[in-house]
Amino acid sequence: MSEKNYFVGGPNFEEYIVCPYDSVHRITPIRLANHLIRCAKNHSSSKMVRCPFNSNHLLSVGNMQKHVIECPNRSSLERHKLPDMLPPVEPRASDFVVESSEDWDAEPPTPTYNPQIYCEQEFVIRKIQGKPPAARREFRERERRRFKEMN
Structure with missing residues (x-):
């Protein structure tokens, strides 16, 4: 029997995410959280667990332990718990001050417009x-x- 390959796509198909409950569902990342809430009601018998670092990560119980170790959102929690141990997310701003004789708070010399x-x-x-x-x-x-x- 020949295998049929169907092209399912459209504009920006690469940006879609596959639903963890039903692999037929394709969702944009913006709508994923709402979809997971609705889809969980339809698939109440599935044994899916949410990641403690990102509620959009939904995996089976067996894969969750490995995911918790490798989750890309784990670094934000680690940075919150141990701020001195990890490098900062963004470089800190330097205390650079420019001296100027302008005073932007002073009233302008022109009258206001009526x-x-x-x-x-x-x-x-x-x-x-x-x-x-x-x-x-x-x-x-x-x-x-x-x-x-x-x-």
């Missing part, structure tokens, strides 16, 4: 909102007079 004053002095079409019809009519008349005076 959009209301700018719109009153320039050819900007304004619209009044939230007023009764009589007030809107009066505002439009004042705007017409303002535009005629500017011309």
